[in-house]
Amino acid sequence: MGSMYDNKVWTLVDLPDSRKAVENKWIFKRKTDADGNITVYKARLVAKGFRQIQGVDYDETFSPVAKLKSVRILLAIAAFFDYEIWQMDVKTAFLNGDIEEELYMVQPKGFVDPKNADMVCKLQRSIYGLKQASRSWNRRFDKVIKDFGFIQCHGEACIYKKVSGSSVAFLILYVDDILLIGNDIELLSSVKGYLNKCFSMKDLGEAAYILGIKIYRDRSRRLIGLSQSTYLDKILKKFRMDESKKGFLPMLPDMEYGMEFEVLFGVSDGIQDITRSSGMVRRMRFIYRKSYSKFGNDPVHLWKVLEGSRKVRKKRTMEGGVPEGLHNPGRPNPKGGVPGGLHLGWPATPPQGKVGVPP
Template identity: 30%
Template sequence: MIATQFNATVKEVKTDNEGEFISTSMQDFFKAYIINRLPSQTLEEKSFYEAFFGEDAMYVLSLAAQHNWFVHQLDIYNAFLQGDLHDDVYMQLPEGFHTQGESGLVCELVKSLYGLKQASRQWNLKLSEALLESDFVQSSLDHSLFIKRKGSDMVVILVYVDDMLVTGSNLRLIEHTKAILHKAFKIKDLGELKFFWGMEFSRSVKGILMNQMKYALKIISDLGLGNAKPAWTPLEANIKLTIQELDCLTGELDDELSKDKEQYQRLIGKMLYLTMTRLDIFYSIQTFSQFLHQPKRSHWEVAVRVMKYIKREPGLGILLSSKRVNKLNVYCDADWAACPNTRRLVSGFLAKHGETLLSWKSKKQNVVSRSSAKAEYKSMTNAISELV
């Protein structure tokens, strides 16, 4: 404890509608209580998160499926408490720690705490340091990817905050890696990959199947679509979704604005996460995302229709094939002047490694293309940029 001038405001903790603190355990209570004693930090102290589930992760899991590698999952206990602080950060004393007659005392933090802007970055530095000392090599393009080679064998680690996937060709090398991490941190070995980051994984001789059935069914239940009739397609043929300004110009005023804008925004956010394994709704979601600020009643109805389509096959996902085909294929296309509001083109592409999907995207471009040929070249440019 040191004496200092401390006039910063205090952050709020999460409460329910009655103002009571939301907690699932006493450990959560003390974590949040400590956060409540931290001062609000400035915008210059940016948060840092190391997320991995992109093309690199899909490629690593594709290799694991093709070469029949072991894939294990690890969890770090209290990860953000592991980082060392190099900045001067102070915290107000918790109630009951004040000594009679003393005032103006604060705690100078040596270790990071939950709620600090620096906590995630300091944890990542601590983890990277431990792995690099164990002869792992960190990817210069994806800092969440670590690789270690030993003879003809190798082990790969993918990091997402405090969760890790460990895969490789040698089980002993994987167990040795776990021992190294357990020596440096308190870890929980979750065994073979089954459920990670909201996605379910199942393995067979055909490969590794990824799906989000549990997540999809929860959205369907929240919308009250349990008894609804499933739809055969995400969108109706030739449907054109417009903004309110265009409706005013064309004289079509029957479609009123949604009364609950936040409800629409929450649904689109949930559906956007579904595109991690459901590329068949990616075009629909990128279209819905254009109306987040002023959604209309028709926008909500077509968004619900997409969930009815998901209901028909909620367990549909992506198969990371076990067939060894070391070939990269890319497909792209463009729809010139597809957007009725701006007349901009919508391009899309998907990339496959062998028979496994690695990456896909559908996006409305920022500028108007003057010809359909230019739109096609723009689509190819985006696809090649993804490969590079």
């Protein structure tokens, strides 16, 4: 609640006769570190945004985030050129977004003003749970960072760059997580100072864990490695697969496509809860391991082919692949430039035949 008052999120007013106030609730969460240890217990006030009326309480809701493949490319570039990789976190980021609509919310439970119990909160800033909260925050940050001289990278709305002579800095934004990458410590420090003036920030030093990804780095050898082992463990525990038998192939070599599509709606031998299945699909698409990233890029195909026992097999494969990460060797390229690679998946939907397993 201190953050609410500091950001002047609302003012108490009488509710207009023609309007309804959005309700809210308290959410309690545990935040963990790279090893899964609990570091913070958080209580967050969240609006019941599902009660908002489109066209009255909100309009546009889309908000971009940085693409994970772009994040990995920049991390590889940073390792190759030995750039600094710093990490920051915006505290209560959504409370910094400006509300354009006229929006009212009931006073939060436990913090009702006894002198104005009949009044409601007229929101001046966005709060978590509102349909437009993420968009409001993103637009505010976009304006602030551009005022400091950063420009958006082409095709990436949440990756910014600033070049000054031989100094270069990249800023990656993923909701409230920030990565600063560059070759000039003075420039990066000035960006940190500027952001601290504009928002309430947490300086996390050199990047070690972001978006569920552990970052390992050996600067003397220009090596960098990424691992999602903690994230994979969370998924396996959430869907009660942590005790399952491990597998090492995301697809059975002799499995035929175009069969048993009745499992699409959970009527076969697999997972029968359609909501649980969709949650599994969403989380799988966040995994970058190349051996099954091809299937995660097509959610419809992934849904049909991996439903039921197939999806269970993929979960087991994930467990079998927990120790695996992506590693960039950082070796100089004799032809110049940054070395890169392209993983070509085998055909995802052959009309006939069986799944091919690369040698």
